[in-house]
Structures are given as C-alpha cells and as structure tokens.
Amino acid sequence: MLLSSSAALAQTSGVYDYAIVGAGVFGTWIARNLHLAGQRVVLIDQYGPANNRASSGGETRIIRMGYGDREIYTQFSWRALELYKQFYAKLDPTLFQETGFLWLVRPGDTYAASNLPVFDRLKIPYEKLDTTALRKRYPQIELGPITWGLYEPNAGGLLARRGVQTVVRETVRQGLAYRQASIVSRQGTTLKTDAGDSISAGTVIYACGPWLRKLFPDVLGKKINPTRQEVFYFGAPADGSFRAPKMPAWIDAGDTIYGLPDIENRGFKLAPDQHGVTVDPDTQERLVPATSVARVREYVKRRFPKLANAPLTQTEVCQYENTANGDYLIDRHPGEKNVWLVGGGSGHGYKHGPALGEYVAGILLKNKEIDPRFLLAAKPDIAAHGRHSTIPPPEKK
Numbered sequence: 001m002l003l004s005s006s007a008a009l010a011q012t013s014g015v016y017d018y019a020i021v022g023a024g025v026f027g028t029w030i031a032r033n034l035h036l037a038g039q040r041v042v043l044i045d046q047y048g049p050a051n052n053r054a055s056s057g058g059e060t061r062i063i064r065m066g067y068g069d070r071e072i073y074t075q076f077s078w079r080a081l082e083l084y085k086q087f088y089a090k091l092d093p094t095l096f097q098e099t100g101f102l103w104l105v106r107p108g109d110t111y112a113a114s115n116l117p118v119f120d121r122l123k124i125p126y127e128k129l130d131t132t133a134l135r136k137r138y139p140q141i142e143l144g145p146i147t148w149g150l151y152e153p154n155a156g157g158l159l160a161r162r163g164v165q166t167v168v169r170e171t172v173r174q175g176l177a178y179r180q181a182s183i184v185s186r187q188g189t190t191l192k193t194d195a196g197d198s199i200s201a202g203t204v205i206y207a208c209g210p211w212l213r214k215l216f217p218d219v220l221g222k223k224i225n226p227t228r229q230e231v232f233y234f235g236a237p238a239d240g241s242f243r244a245p246k247m248p249a250w251i252d253a254g255d256t257i258y259g260l261p262d263i264e265n266r267g268f269k270l271a272p273d274q275h276g277v278t279v280d281p282d283t284q285e286r287l288v289p290a291t292s293v294a295r296v297r298e299y300v301k302r303r304f305p306k307l308a309n310a311p312l313t314q315t316e317v318c319q320y321e322n323t324a325n326g327d328y329l330i331d332r333h334p335g336e337k338n339v340w341l342v343g344g345g346s347g348h349g350y351k352h353g354p355a356l357g358e359y360v361a362g363i364l365l366k367n368k369e370i371d372p373r374f375l376l377a378a379k380p381d382i383a384a385h386g387r388h389s390t391i392p393p394p395e396k397k
C-alpha cells in the first residue's frame with residue numbers, strides 16, 4: 001500500500017496555508033517544498049499519486065540537460081538532477097539511473113548544436129561523437145542519415161510513478177497531510193470534495209496536468225491541449241546490448257521519436273513524440289491500435305535492426321498537457337488572487353519536478369519573480385499554433 005501510515009489517512013479537514021490539488025510530479029514537489037518550509041499543507045489527488053491516468057504515472061521519464069537556447073530549462077534540469085540524486089540517495093537510488101542521453105543528429109538539424117554554448121557556459125559535460133565513434137560505441141544503432149551524436153553523460157532515466165509515490169510517502173512520513181479525494185467544486189479557496197466535505201486553505205494551487213483545462217475551461221480552454229501519446233516496450237536481448245551502459249536514453253528528432261534503454265527489465269522503450277489527438281484524461285481508453293504498433297516496428301527495424309523481431313512486451317497510453325509553445329504555466333488565476341495554476345508540462349515536465357517545486361515555493365514564500373514565459377499572458381492560443389513535438393524550434397533567430 002502506498003500510504004500505509006495513519007498520517008496519510010488522517011482527517012484533513014481544517015484550515016491549511018496551502019492546498020495543492022494534484023499529486024503528479026509538479027504538485028507533489030510543490031507540496032514537499034512548502035511543507036519543508038514550515039507551511040501547513042494538504043496535498044489532494046482524486047485517483048492517487050502518479051496514478052495510471054496521470055501524466056506522471058508512466059514507468060520512466062528522461063532527464064536531459066539540452067534545451068537549445070531555452071537556458072532556463074537547462075538550469076532547471078541541472079538543479080533537478082542534483083536534487084533528485086540527493087533525495088533518492090537515502091531512500092532508493094534506483095529511482096534515477098544514469099544511462100546517459102544521446103542526441104542522434106542529421107544534416108539540417110540545428111537544435112542539438114544550439115545546446116553547446118549553453119553547456120559550455122553552465123559547465124555541463126558533453127561529448128560530440130562522429131559516425132566512426134557512434135558505430136564503435138553503439139553498434140546496435142543503424143545510423144542511416146545520422147551524421148553525429150551529442151552525448152550527455154550525466155543524463156538518464158527517472159522511475160516516474162515510483163519516484164512520485166516515494167516523494168509523497170516520505171513527505172507524509174515527515175508530516176504532510178495527504179487526502180485522496182476529487183475536488184468537485186470550489187468557492188474561492190474553499191474546496192468541496194466528492195465525499196461532500198470541505199477543505200479550506202489560504203492559497204490553493206491547482207497542479208492538475210491534463211485536467212487543468214477541464215477544471216478551468218474559461219481560462220485555459222485554448223491554452224492547454226491534452227493529447228494522446230503512446231509508448232512501446234520491446235523485449236530486449238539477453239546480451240545487455242539494449243541496457244546501460246551499452247545503450248543510453250536517446251532522441252532521433254528527425255524521426256520524431258525517443259526512447260530509453262531496458263530499465264528494470266521492462267524492455268527497450270520507444271515513444272513517438274508527435275502530438276496525438278486531443279483526449280480527456282478521465283475517459284480515454286489506453287489500448288494501442290495495431291497501426292501504431294506497425295509504425296513503431298517499421299522504425300525499430302530501420303534504426304535498431306537487432307530488434308526487428310523482438311516481441312512487443314508492454315504499451316502505455318498517456319497524455320501530454322501541451323501549451324502552444326511548450327513553456328510551462330505558473331501564474332495566478334486571472335480572477336482570483338489566492339488561486340494558482342501550475343502545469344503545461346508539454347511532454348517534458350517530469351524531469352524538472354524538484355526544481356520546479358523549489359521555484360514555485362520561492363515565488364510564493366519569498367516573493368521571487370516569475371519568468372514572464374510562464375505567465376498566462378505569454379501563452380498563445382493552441383489553435384493558432386502548429387507546434388507538434390516536445391523539442392521546440394530555437395527561440396532566437
């Protein structure tokens with residue numbers, strides 16, 4: 001059982017400084033930071049922390065530093081990596097696996113190269129690999145049009161669902177109030193649960209990932225689009241060639257697909273990065289159609305021929321909660337001073353959990369400034385924008 005202590009189930013009626021709705025990676029790390037800063041905090045989730053409908057509920061997520069010229073995200077990654085390692089060291093070091101991360105780059109792709117000045121400035125280690133080095137190090141990758149690789153040795157895979165559940169369990173052990181309930185209505189900062197009781201707080205933070213638009217259709221109807229995303233695991237050979245250190249996490253942006261090596265014997269993971277159709281996270285079915293499997297198999301045959309006949313051993317269906325340009329949303333509700341909206345992870349938010357929690361706590365408790373990119377006013381309407389992948393184009397021309 002995730003939360004076995006009586007503290008977890010303790011009655012959470014009463015008044016809190018902060019109520020956080022949503023125990024995904026964002027809400028959980030915000031709750032932890034506020035709780036450790038001495039605030040009275042309650043964390044609430046309808047289906048449970050990192051549940052199998054939530055965006056944070058998958059097996060694994062990549063942490064990489066490269067964000068092109070969007071340096072703030074590189075800084076978040078670097079800080080989050082430090083915080084993840086620190087936090088997991090005592091509790092369960094397997095929750096971060098340092099597999100490295102490999103950008104597979106082809107002619108005309110300027111994004112990977114745009115990371116280099118940022119890495120140099122922030123002293124983030126990397127290696128540039130030409131095709132000879134790539135073939136020698138990764139003989140299981142058929143390079144095709146790929147002309148070089150950018151390798152981040154400190155990057156890797158985070159155990160997503162287990163990670164969030166560990167943070168909640170540990171913070172509850174340290175006194176955080178956690179409540180499993182659906183918030184069905186609200187009046188200012190007083191929340192009504194599906195069980196009919198109320199929870200009151202000085203400030204309410206909605207960190208509801210792909211549900212945010214459903215909860216705030218007037219404000220976020222055109223700003224966050226939850227799209228269906230599919231994930232595939234193929235049975236890896238017994239020789240370890242698809243496990244770290246022989247195989248890193250990787251992205252092949254030219255084919256709009258990325259993946260992770262075999263972690264915890266779950267298989268070799270591939271995740272197409274094109275945005276799927278708009279979905280409702282409560283009701284979408286999690287079955288993967290044969291056409292999607294065939295498309296991924298065709299790619300696997302081409303890029304990882306050794307896996308051409310590998311069995312598909314597992315699939316996941318999740319959703320990205322996309323803003324039009326991939327920037328997160330961190331802002332007050334435009335009509336309610338003590339209500340905050342945090343989300344828009346846009347297919348890349350998991351890695352930043354601890355850094356984002358620290359950042360949001362700094363805004364709330366120390367009056368730190370919000371980078372303008374995170375404000376609601378900086379979010380273009382989804383319909384007017386053609387973005388369709390996690391790797392955005394460079395910002396500066």
Ligand SMILES: Cc1cc2nc3c(=O)[nH]c(=O)nc-3n(C[C@H](O)[C@H](O)[C@H](O)COP(=O)(O)OP(=O)(O)OC[C@H]3O[C@@H](n4cnc5c(N)ncnc54)[C@H](O)[C@@H]3O)c2cc1C
Pocket residue numbers: 021022023024025026027044045046047048049050051053054055056057058060061062063181182183184207208209210211215229230231271318319320321342343344345346347348349350351352
């Ligand atoms: C297939 C896939 C691959 C990805 N790969 C990566 C990756 O490699 N690296 C990376 O960094 N990121 C990745 N991401 C993105 C990342 O997982 C998300 O950005 C992140 O998990 C979003 O977290 P969240 O806390 O905002 O939302 P969620 O995890 O969805 O949490 C929101 C929570 O709010 C709760 N909630 C909603 N409404 C209510 C209500 N009314 N009452 C109570 N609770 C409510 C829900 O139950 C849910 O638990 C990936 C995402 C997907 C889908």
